[in-house]
Amino acid sequence: MKLEKILDEYFGFPSFRLGQKEIIQSILSHQHTLAMLPTGTGKSLCYQFPAYFFEGSIIIVSPLLSLMQDQVEQMKFQGEKRVIALNSFLTFQERQQVLAKLSHYRFIFLSPEIFNNQSVLSALKKIKIGLFVVDEAHCISQWGYDFRPEYLRLGEFRRALNNPLTLALTATATEKVRKDILHYLELDKVKEWIYTVDRPNIALSIEKMTSQKEKLSKLLHYVQRLEKPGIIYFSSKKIAEEITNYLMENGVSNVATYHADIEQEERILIQQQFLYGELDIICATSAFGMGINKENIRFILHYHLPSQLESYVQEIGRAGRDGKPSIAILLYVEGDEIVHKLWIENELPSNEQIDGYFQYENQLKNKEIIDYLQLSETQQRFLIYIKKRLTNESNLIKSTVAKQIKDDRVKTKYGNLQSMLRWIHSEDCLRKGILSYFDEEMEQIISPCCQQCGFDVTTFFCEQKETRKNDSERSWKDQLKKLFKVEGCQK
């Protein structure tokens, strides 16, 4: 049967999107595959489709519980009942039941951390695995070295499962990150399908200002005028909250804050409200976004810069999934990057902490070492990872290697931040800058492209559309607006 026919009959799509068919064919011919597709272009089909050709289960490694839950719900809604998220949301009894009949499930979503659980791992060993999928595979490189070390152990877990056929999916990976992905998944002989990171319908703009105050008024200016809905990104939870209040005080309604300290229930509520159009603007940290499948986001504003261009591309990529013109504006004041430098410096243990850790390891209890050296959770996880990786080596070697890895990591992260800053300060086309960071060249001329290529931000304003209307219509509309305090474009 032709693939298109199956696509139509089973999934209800008339045709494949860019890259999907090639990736699916590559999987169907049993080649390990690394696929890079632009944000929001239907990566999940790439593993859902082959599932119906394979015996055995499809394992999908996913970075977030909420993402797994969403995908499971969505697939159940589409009629696939043999799907489960194997994670800490399950009670002990539920987990036992699921593990007992694991081969029953066609799709098994799980986190990298769950492989640490011996009963889960041994249950997985007993079933036939048709495909091992790593979703958002750039997390291996982005988080594996410090924040979530289990991402670096996915190769080890793959080996434990007898090296199943593997598909790594991402939207943003430089050459270096792609190498990391293959290395840590222990893959060679890989078919790579790399498509552009570019999203032509998203116009790009950077505005440099000299004070935070100026930035604040610029933000309000844009928020009041740009077509909604939109997301505003911050590198501080506190400032995200403050600006939510500031916007509301200035007549912008339907705004909410989203960050890691917001209760789980509240976070789900905000996501839902945003999805269904009850909220227009989310003031968020980097916690917000993964798995947000909202078609009509019109703008992404950055009140603070992210720490690397990969993150920036991920974040702005949430705009314009419907293909309509959208805009990404980065507001920059010198010094905004300082907080990233601090995090780079402090998230991994210092040389003194590393030496101390391996020196006292045999003498003190773990908890005493942590207290004495004041190790953060990330720092502990890093050190435990090194310890496990070098089990048979002396403490001196462990200590030396740990310092080496830490130095490399700090250097890489500084480099990424520098690239971000170079891009901000460059006077070249912004799109070209992003593409060249991902070793791509501009192949087409896009209009509107970016503020370097010359475009008018006001074309993205609601007002612009309304001035086309005649005066009398406008005035009653304005009055109505005032009366009901309606913000945003009226369609």
Place this chain on the structure above:
DNA sequence: CGTTCGTCCATTAATGGACGAACGGTGCCTTAAT
């Protein structure tokens, strides 16, 4: 690095200033350390 928070001590007992410490995004997993 730059802001905020808590403590201490001052003096027309209820503020206020000085000073140092703490903090700053992201998320799994809680039966996993010889």
